[in-house]
Amino acid sequence: MAIVEVAQLVKEFDSGKVRAIDGVSLATNEGEYLVLLGPSGCGKTTLLRTIAGLEQPTSGDVLINGQVVTALPPRARQIAMVFQSYALYPHKTVRGNIVFPLRAAKMAPAERERKTTWAAELLGIGHLLDRKPRQLSGGEKQRVALARALVRDPQVFLLDEPLSNLDAKLRASARDELKRFQQEVATTTIYVTHDQVEAMGLGDRIAVLNNGTVRQVGPPTEVYDDPADTFVATFIGSPPMNLVPNDGKLVGFRPEHLLPASVVGADALQVKLAVDRMEYLSGDRHLYGTATGAGEKSRVIARLPATVTSEVHAGETYDFAINRNRLRYFDASTGLRTQP
Amino acid sequence: MRTRVADRDGALAWIFLMPSVVYILALVGVPFVLAVGLAFSDVTSGDPSFDFVGVDNFRSIFDDPVFWQSLGNTFLFTAISMLLIVVLGKIVANILVADFRGKWVVRFLVLLPWTTPATLGAVAWLWLLDSIYSPIDWVLRQLGFLAEAGNGSNMYWLGEPALAMASVIAVHVWRLTPLAAVIMMAGLVAIPKDMDEAARMDGAGYWRRMFEVTIPMTMPVIAVSALFGAIFTFTDMAVVDVLTNGGPNNATQVLTSWAFFRGIDGGDVGQGAAIALFLFPLLLAAAIAILRAVRRLEVR
Amino acid sequence: MRRAPLYLAAIMVALCSAAPFLWSLVTAFKQNRDLYNPDNNPFLYNRPPTPDHITYLFTNASFGTFAWNTLWVGVLVVGITLLLGLPAAYALARLDRPWAGWFGIAIFLVYLVPPSLLFLSLSRIVVAAGLQDSTWSLVLIYPTITIPVSIWLLIGFLKAVPRDIEEQAMVDGYSRLGAFWRAVVPLTFPGIVAVIVFAFTLTASEFIYALAFVSPSSEKVISTGVPTELIRGDVFFWQSLQAATVLVALPIAFVFNLFLDRFITGFTQGAVKG
Numbered sequence: 001m002a003i004v005e006v007a008q009l010v011k012e013f014d015s016g017k018v019r020a021i022d023g024v025s026l027a028t029n030e031g032e033y034l035v036l037l038g039p040s041g042c043g044k045t046t047l048l049r050t051i052a053g054l055e056q057p058t059s060g061d062v063l064i065n066g067q068v069v070t071a072l073p074p075r076a077r078q079i080a081m082v083f084q085s086y087a088l089y090p091h092k093t094v095r096g097n098i099v100f101p102l103r104a105a106k107m108a109p110a111e112r113e114r115k116t117t118w119a120a121e122l123l124g125i126g127h128l129l130d131r132k133p134r135q136l137s138g139g140e141k142q143r144v145a146l147a148r149a150l151v152r153d154p155q156v157f158l159l160d161e162p163l164s165n166l167d168a169k170l171r172a173s174a175r176d177e178l179k180r181f182q183q184e185v186a187t188t189t190i191y192v193t194h195d196q197v198e199a200m201g202l203g204d205r206i207a208v209l210n211n212g213t214v215r216q217v218g219p220p221t222e223v224y225d226d227p228a229d230t231f232v233a234t235f236i237g238s239p240p241m242n243l244v245p246n247d248g249k250l251v252g253f254r255p256e257h258l259l260p261a262s263v264v265g266a267d268a269l270q271v272k273l274a275v276d277r278m279e280y281l282s283g284d285r286h287l288y289g290t291a292t293g294a295g296e297k298s299r300v301i302a303r304l305p306a307t308v309t310s311e312v313h314a315g316e317t318y319d320f321a322i323n324r325n326r327l328r329y330f331d332a333s334t335g336l337r338t339q340p
Numbered sequence: 341m342r343t344r345v346a347d348r349d350g351a352l353a354w355i356f357l358m359p360s361v362v363y364i365l366a367l368v369g370v371p372f373v374l375a376v377g378l379a380f381s382d383v384t385s386g387d388p389s390f391d392f393v394g395v396d397n398f399r400s401i402f403d404d405p406v407f408w409q410s411l412g413n414t415f416l417f418t419a420i421s422m423l424l425i426v427v428l429g430k431i432v433a434n435i436l437v438a439d440f441r442g443k444w445v446v447r448f449l450v451l452l453p454w455t456t457p458a459t460l461g462a463v464a465w466l467w468l469l470d471s472i473y474s475p476i477d478w479v480l481r482q483l484g485f486l487a488e489a490g491n492g493s494n495m496y497w498l499g500e501p502a503l504a505m506a507s508v509i510a511v512h513v514w515r516l517t518p519l520a521a522v523i524m525m526a527g528l529v530a531i532p533k534d535m536d537e538a539a540r541m542d543g544a545g546y547w548r549r550m551f552e553v554t555i556p557m558t559m560p561v562i563a564v565s566a567l568f569g570a571i572f573t574f575t576d577m578a579v580v581d582v583l584t585n586g587g588p589n590n591a592t593q594v595l596t597s598w599a600f601f602r603g604i605d606g607g608d609v610g611q612g613a614a615i616a617l618f619l620f621p622l623l624l625a626a627a628i629a630i631l632r633a634v635r636r637l638e639v640r
Numbered sequence: 641m642r643r644a645p646l647y648l649a650a651i652m653v654a655l656c657s658a659a660p661f662l663w664s665l666v667t668a669f670k671q672n673r674d675l676y677n678p679d680n681n682p683f684l685y686n687r688p689p690t691p692d693h694i695t696y697l698f699t700n701a702s703f704g705t706f707a708w709n710t711l712w713v714g715v716l717v718v719g720i721t722l723l724l725g726l727p728a729a730y731a732l733a734r735l736d737r738p739w740a741g742w743f744g745i746a747i748f749l750v751y752l753v754p755p756s757l758l759f760l761s762l763s764r765i766v767v768a769a770g771l772q773d774s775t776w777s778l779v780l781i782y783p784t785i786t787i788p789v790s791i792w793l794l795i796g797f798l799k800a801v802p803r804d805i806e807e808q809a810m811v812d813g814y815s816r817l818g819a820f821w822r823a824v825v826p827l828t829f830p831g832i833v834a835v836i837v838f839a840f841t842l843t844a845s846e847f848i849y850a851l852a853f854v855s856p857s858s859e860k861v862i863s864t865g866v867p868t869e870l871i872r873g874d875v876f877f878w879q880s881l882q883a884a885t886v887l888v889a890l891p892i893a894f895v896f897n898l899f900l901d902r903f904i905t906g907f908t909q910g911a912v913k914g
Contacts, residue, residue: 052807052811053810053811054807054810054811073347073810073815073816074807074810074811075347075810075811075812075813075814075815075818079811080811080812081807081808081811083804083807083808084804085802085804087802087804087805087807087808089805089808089809089823089826090805090827091826091827091829100809100812100822101812101813104812104813104814104818105813148812152812152813158811344815346815346816346817346818347815347816347817348816349735349736349737349816350735350737352731352735352816352817353731353735353737354731355727356727356728356730356731356735357727357728357731357732357743359723359724359727359728360724360725360727360728360787360791361728363724363783363784363787364747364750364784364787364788367762367765367780367781367783367784368750368753368758368784370761370765371758371761371762371765372753372757372758372761374760374761374764375757375758375760375761378760378761431649431653432653435646435649435650435653436650438646438650440643440646440647440650442650443650444897445654446650446651446653446654447897447900448893448894448897449654449655449657449658450653450654450657450658451657451893451896451897451900452657452658452661452889452890452893453657453660455841455889455892455893455896456661456845456885456888456889456892456893457844457845457847457862457863457888458845458847458863459845459847459863459864459866459867460862460863460866460867460884460885460888460889461660461885461889463866463867463871463881463882463885464660464661464663464664464881464882464885465660467664467667467876467878467881467882468660468663472678473675473676473678473682475663475682475683477678478678478681478682493678514656514657514660517657518657522900571751571752574754577756577848578845578847578848581847582867596754596756599756599757600756600848603756603759603760604759604760604852609760612760613757613760616754616756616757617757619754619757620752620753620754620757623752623754624749624752627748627749627752631745631748
């Protein structure tokens, strides 16, 4: 177990023309599952690769357990990484793949065999050891990649979008497996994804990145309920947070908090919602319409859970309300959180 | 654990490149510079001492009409061969990528001219084009195009200037078409299948697909094979050397063979080097032009 | 294409390419009195075929020696080419040096320097190295032709190896060098095969250097030995020449054909993407 830390990290490409990482400072806790979340091109993968030692930072340092490792090659960092493609060696069998890092460590054959069997059993791939990677399904490849990462006894796991190559059905069960696996081995893990569902489900904490900077770090509930700025507010949540301009500020509220006035308590902001379209999604109703009363007239989305049964029709206007403690305020020019 | 040389990309890049660079500098760079020096010297095989004579060698080769004839022949030879090689190569490639039984044997036979050492291939042709025993002449005689015996019973393929040039070009095309075909096959294989199928859905026939999908898509590959072919053609003299030795009357003399005859057979090393050197800027210009064209095609 | 025209075209193309060899095969077994009569049908045996000229090839013209020389020169040249070319190609394809593109072009330009230009000065270097009239001079010189082409070919193959794979090896505890050797080289195997075949073919057909540097019969290779030993002034040993052509052409083309598919992928990858 280990604490991974990056300090004032900057990474430029094309001799300064592109700044992939723009002064990031971030630290994990012992044994934590930290998710780096952001849109593509936000620098999250570059950050992970810099931690791995595959990229040299332009300035700043990478520390593992308080030790500066910035100048060390990847092999000296005691890390394990799972690539998006799983990067299984196509010319080696599953066994050959898993043993490969152990041979690098010059481990005795008997010990290698014991470790391989242990990792294969843990991930339930014992029966696949003599196959070649091309004979494996996506889920099996992922497990082989994890087993190969596991046998090294790394201080930290780095996972780069490991679920994005799986089909939607597999993804949910693989996510569950990943989480249980990490809890079992209790190794510090840094996980990169652009999928907020994965981030919310897996992370002990989420670091939201955009344009090479960290916008917010916190547990999933905090990032969701108390976004630090409008980027986080709109990037996380589906549908995203509604933002209504109001006198130099933006009033933010989640779609599920915009409800018919009758089901909201007394301390509420009253709005008129002119509904023009409605969608049924997994029992919820999503209402698209124009709200007046929260600030300027704006397009908003409301999400009515199945428990709310009031009748709503497209083309009509209704009395809606938002519980006041659900309202979040942002500065219209900087996008940062402010007070009401 | 400390960082070793094996971890450092910069150092490793140099260590990996150095042996090749040293090898090539020593055995291509140094002789090249020496050859440039020779071109400005009066070295002959009889008198190997080096004296600087400035552009004298160039002046005397430019004064020699055979040089200009060789230069013209070189361009004629290269242009016609390249045209034929590209067109025939394209046709052969189209045949070879199709699926049919016995493909392996056909590919094997098509490759023969190129994989056979150039001199041996040319020797086989030398006999086919023999002044008396040519089997081609025999066929023509049987068909009544040539007299049965005596005067007019042979074509003298390598004896008449125009026929000799045609023969040399034909043998050269025969030898290099397989290479061009192999390269173009790669280009054809690389065309996405759905592209061709989309064109089919749009109702395009074989020839329309060929000219509006296949050929434009394989343009970069065609350009590259033309480049390789042109360089082969420009610098190769094995066919000329074996078939005609530049004759009759320098009718098939090309720059490379002319350089060889002046420099080695004639012993005038300086002039030979000057003629050979004359090739280099031409090759360089052609290569740069084609490489740039390929880049542009790729970007599109 | 429809079936019938396709087969017809394929047969035509194969015939045009192979006709001289088929005819060489016929000629190789002809008796002199059959061959040197312009009225005889040159495509048939007008007198019984004879193996004499093939025997002559091995007994009097030391064809075996030429073949053996060609073989071991080829093997050594291929070895040197891979030993030097593979790391160099890797440095240009993967080590992300800013000068890599410029260097790639420079190596391509080396290929444009014609042998006839270097021949005169190279022969001096060969003499200085004490290798004149020795087959070893060819082992020394041929890599200058094969290395640039092979680097060009291998760059394409190396670029096709996913970066993830070697980075994975580095994360798995290997140095850059270790990752190259254990993860990248095995995956470049098709490219290595292409280089072996291409370098060997180039070596076997090279003519000018072989003619210039080596004159004793026992040191000659096929491309010079066959024409010089079987053409003595005006006397052409035609049947033996034709037999030699067929004997050399068939095995090389056979091996080449085995690796054709791998070769064509590498060729365009190196040339177009390099």
